Amino acid sequence: MSTATTHEAATENHEVEHHGLSDKQYIVIALILAALTAIEVSTYYVDFGPFFMPTLLILMVIKFVTVVSYFMHLKFDNKIFSYLFYAGLLLAIAVYCGFLATFKFFLKQG
Amino acid sequence: MAESAIAHDHGVSHGAHASSTGLSNNKMGMWMFLGSECLLFGGLISTYMLYRGRVSSGPQPNNIFDIPFTSVSSFILLMSSLTMVLAVSSAQRKDDRNTNLWLTITALLGATFVGGQVYEFTAFYREGLGFTTSLFGSSFYSLTGFHGVHVSVGIIMLMALVGMNRNNRIPGDKAEVVELIGLYWHFVDIIWIIIFTLVYLIPS
Numbered sequence: 001m002s003t004a005t006t007h008e009a010a011t012e013n014h015e016v017e018h019h020g021l022s023d024k025q026y027i028v029i030a031l032i033l034a035a036l037t038a039i040e041v042s043t044y045y046v047d048f049g050p051f052f053m054p055t056l057l058i059l060m061v062i063k064f065v066t067v068v069s070y071f072m073h074l075k076f077d078n079k080i081f082s083y084l085f086y087a088g089l090l091l092a093i094a095v096y097c098g099f100l101a102t103f104k105f106f107l108k109q110g
Numbered sequence: 111m112a113e114s115a116i117a118h119d120h121g122v123s124h125g126a127h128a129s130s131t132g133l134s135n136n137k138m139g140m141w142m143f144l145g146s147e148c149l150l151f152g153g154l155i156s157t158y159m160l161y162r163g164r165v166s167s168g169p170q171p172n173n174i175f176d177i178p179f180t181s182v183s184s185f186i187l188l189m190s191s192l193t194m195v196l197a198v199s200s201a202q203r204k205d206d207r208n209t210n211l212w213l214t215i216t217a218l219l220g221a222t223f224v225g226g227q228v229y230e231f232t233a234f235y236r237e238g239l240g241f242t243t244s245l246f247g248s249s250f251y252s253l254t255g256f257h258g259v260h261v262s263v264g265i266i267m268l269m270a271l272v273g274m275n276r277n278n279r280i281p282g283d284k285a286e287v288v289e290l291i292g293l294y295w296h297f298v299d300i301i302w303i304i305i306f307t308l309v310y311l312i313p314s
Contacts, residue, residue: 020199023199026192026195026196027192029192030189030191030192033188033191034188037181037185040306040311041177041178041181041311043311044177044181044311053312056311056312057307060303060308063300063303064300064303064304067191067296067300067303068296068300070195071191071192071194071195071292071296071299072293072296072297073289078131078133080131080133080138081133081137081138081141084138084141084142084145085141085144085145085148086145087145088142088144088145088146088147088148089148091148092149092152092153093152095149095152096152096153096155096156099156100156100159100160105160
């Protein structure tokens with residue numbers, strides 16, 4: 001790719017850089033995140049029985065992905081950024097799940 | 111065709127140093143840094159998960175955590191992500207006044223969170239949980255302490271950004287600089303989302 005093309009791409013990208021959502025939409029997302037946090041905290045007061053752990057883990061993942069996708073704009077940005085971040089995240093999950101398995105962490109939980 | 115595809119990439123802005131991919135080097139570097147930070151916090155979180163039940167002396171995790179207090183702290187940090195994204199949005203509209211306002215509010219919310227953490231650490235220490243009391247204490251203070259240091263560094267960056275923005279000393283594309291610091295700030299928020307669930311809400 002020539003330098004001229006790169007510059008052209010950068011200039012064209014400048015015109016579409018205002019990606020993402022409107023301020024009102026960001027506020028709506030923040031309210032949803034606050035509601036999810038309230039549900040999380042409610043597990044401390046209300047007995048969820050066998051759904052306790054899955055509920056907390058699912059809510060945690062939803063909140064994580066929501067912040068990364070919308071507040072960090074990963075959903076609207078170039079896919080390379082997603083690959084860079086999720087590669088690090090998945091590597092960390094794989095390495096430390098292996099680490100915990102070595103110490104029989106998951107067996108103890110069962 | 112190729113140029114059309116490149117034109118739809120949203121990763122670079124005017125004034126930024128573009129790489130051969132047409133993307134901003136600064137932004138790519140920040141995402142790589144955040145990816146590597148996942149490994150740092152992954153190590154601290156998994157070490158805590160392994161040691162949280164190892165209490166030879168001192169208080170147990172379930173007896174010491176103040177969930178209502180930590181819930182408020184978590185909510186404050188979560189709302190600081192909203193104010194940060196509003197600062198980025200204002201910077202993209204070239205609205206310097208609101209950018210500085212939202213950045214300052216974000217820093218204040220972050221400082222409130224760190225203040226809450228200092229209060230929590232003090233309360234835990236008074237209840238007999240020191241750094242070397244047990245493996246639980248060591249791993250807990252290491253994990254939450256590292257996170258607190260990250261938040262504190264974020265506050266320093268936010269205040270420096272406000273000062274530089276007021277004096278028009280931000281080099282290159284201002285919106286991109288605000289966005290990069292925003293990415294770091296949101297990252298400390300998502301790490302806290304994990305810590306709050308795995309450390310505080312799930313009992314050992």
